[in-house]
Amino acid sequence: MMLTRRHIRVKVMQTLYAFKGSESDDFSKDQKFLLYSIDNMYNLYLLLISLLIEVQKRAEDDLQKKQNKHLATKEDKDPNRKFVNNHLLKNLCENLQLNNQLEANKINYWELDGEYVDVVFKAITSSDLYKEYMKTRVSDFHEDKEFIVDVFKEIIAPNEKLYDYLEDKNLTWLDDLPTVNTTILKLLRKSKANVAEGFFVPQLYKDIEDKQFAIDLFKKTLLNRTVINEEIDLKTQNWDADRIANVDYVLLQMAICELKNFPSIPVKVTINEYLEISKEYSTPKSSIFINGILDKLVKEYEANSKLKKVGRGLM
Known part of the structure; x- marks a missing residue:
């Protein structure tokens, strides 16, 4: 198989980045x-x-x-x-x-x-x-x-x-x-x-679940955008909104969506994946910024029992 989950996330990021509509469209x-x-x-x-x-x-x-x-x-x-x-x-x-x-x-x-x-x-x-x-x-x-x-x-x-x-x-x-x-x-x-x-003639996806992951990550990020954006805004009040790179914003949206809506993906995996993608696709300081926001959010989710993770070693 050719595709890794990281490559799928990058493809979703690019599509969300180019999306100009609202979640009701x-x-x-x-x-x-x-x-x-x-x-x-x-x-x-x-x-x-x-x-x-x-x-x-x-x-x-x-x-x-x-x-x-x-x-x-x-x-x-x-x-x-x-x-x-x-x-x-x-x-x-x-x-x-x-x-x-x-x-x-x-x-x-x-x-x-x-x-x-x-x-x-x-x-x-x-x-x-x-x-x-x-x-x-x-x-x-x-x-x-x-x-x-x-x-x-x-x-x-x-x-x-x-x-x-x-x-x-x-x-x-x-x-x-x-x-x-x-x-x-x-x-x-x-x-x-x-x-x-x-x-x-290798397979493109590892299995049908990987293809479904691409669709679900794209749809769920879009459908929950308003709520996710509110969470990001609360955590970035000290930041000048215009100074937050657009790519970082999209990566944060996806990471928060993944933390909350994909119970079988470990928290660590999600955070590491988006940090690695930001290093490759965004500004030099992006990974520090994204890591700081996600770290705060995860602590809050854990304190309020909002993280519904299943399986082994998921925190």
Whole structure:
């Protein structure tokens, strides 16, 4: 599976941040957008994994062109086919379930934007990694796998032209990129010569509960906004309202909603998650601010028995 609960919280935060209505408005469109932006992460995964397939095809074409040259050299006629025959790349190219998913999700971007395949192909073939790999003509699965893992980690993932391209294609993808790259690297590292057909088609959600968590967190935060905002205002009276970052306000709304309405999530987990998200998405001082407010609220909830947590170790 690709999605962690933290990534789900970030997606909910982004959707709430963009929501301009009030809690009485119909927010089904926004909920749809939330689920769409999460599902779209899977398309990013497919797009990047298919880039490896396209690079292999590009290498094949390259050898073909050299062989058909009018003045083909000895090397052109008998090329080193190690990269083209890379076991892991072959597995990807021949994986039926993966190819079905690429077709079903209409992942044909590289046909239209072939120049990016060229950019990546050239970056690979001009690298020291490649030169080292091509010193021999034969390899086993392990060597092939190590090479592709390194290529993905050192050449594809940090490629700036690719990064700009993805940003142009879809704004939400940049936030998804670290998670998707990590997923691909994990799968490449774990792959074996004979993996199950579904190996390269991971689940997006861990289970149905995670998808429901996304919907519930979004809806419950919106539906309880007035009450939650009153609680925040009481705790931030010494703060100039205009100086509280909008993102912090949304994170506080979500954290308070989670503390009060999700009995199976431990208090510590909730607080830690929102502090980590604020470090990444808000101002340097946000986590101290958010921690201070939540700490006060939790103490009050406990004193007034307002925290209904169930299960082990939930405080």
